Amino acid sequence: MTPGEPTAGRHVPVLLSRVVEILAPVARDPGAVIVDATLGLGGHAEALLRACPRARLVGLDRDPQALRLAGARLAEYGDRFVPVHAVYDEIGEVLTERGIRRIKAVLFDLGVSSLQLDEADRGFAYAHDAPLDMRMDQHSGGPTAADVLNTYSAGDLTRILRDYGEERYASRIAAAVVRARQREPFTTSERLVHLLRDAIPAPARRTGGHPAKRTFQALRIEVNGELDALRRAMPAAMDALDTGGRVAVLTYHSLEDRITKRAFAAATTSTAPPGLPVELPEHQPLFRLVSRGETPTDAESAANPRAASARLRVVERVAARGEGGGRAGRRSAGSQHHHGGHGEESP
DSSP states (O other), X not given: OOTTOOOGGGOOOTTHHHHHHHHGGGSOSTTOEEEESSOXXXXXXXXXXXXOTTOEEEEEESOHHHHHHHHHHTGGXXXXXXXXXXXXXXXXXXXXXXXXXXXXXXXXXXXXXXXXXXXXXXXXXXXXXXXXXXXSSTTSOOOOHHHHHHHSOXXXXXXXXXXXXXXXXXXXXHHHHHHHXXXXXXXXXXXHHHHHHHHSOHHHHTSSSOTTHHHHHHHHXXXXXXXXXXXXXXXXXXHHEEEEEEEEEEEOSHHHHHXXXXXXXXXXXXXXXXXXXXXXXXXXXXXXXXXXXXXXXXXXXXXXXXGTTOEEEEEEEOSOTTSSOHHHHHHHHHGGGOOOOSSOOOO
């Protein structure tokens, strides 16, 4: 571990005991496979490996630094832990390449990781002046947050700030960015934070948290393609589940929670036509809801501020394809085409 790198001890997994309580019972049989689709520093993975001593865990992460740190943390589990450099929407390909046909549990712990927030030079945190990168995989070669700010049109900037940051002053901020970059391109976060403070009216700055929060979220989502990846990952994860297996998703803002909720609702809803007196087997859903949107306790939120906005949703596969509910399974895959609107939906 190089100097300055975060240690696993600084990482506090969100809703750890509840995640283990929900996933461990379905993954304790010999040879059971668990997928941690967002490995991070490996806190959830470690707890699941400990609770399921006869299971294997495949851990995916797009961040090579996270894989290295989690690998060191989980080395004691030997070949029971399989680290994979991949984005979570590649879950199907990852399993196929390893000859894994069915899995018992999947965890998605979405959003930016503790590692990325704590490393000032990654550019995720508006509290530190750093290069405007925000790529979760800095070796990906994709555009950085600075590239987005310096090259997108005012219309495209407005769209991502509005759609991904739910920013009320999206067009005002976009216009200010375009004017400012004509004088000098954006390179570091501090200059962007100053611009946001000036662009957002004073009354709005006094409420709703830090004025840069929504813009930084929007840029991060755009740079990493997070919402599109999640729309593809949800049906892929559910399709890979064995009967009795579960998918657990931890979300941290309304956009990713809405995608999860819609995918789960489609997969757990009967496709029987209205007014049909008896539900036929082929109309019964493949999945049932286990958790409709649990939130951390006040004590956990106080101990771990990053947990405060978390919401946990879980589904369980109750039938294999062909045992009824085939149409419901296809509807879950179709949910990837829904785009989140504005405002919260009820749990």
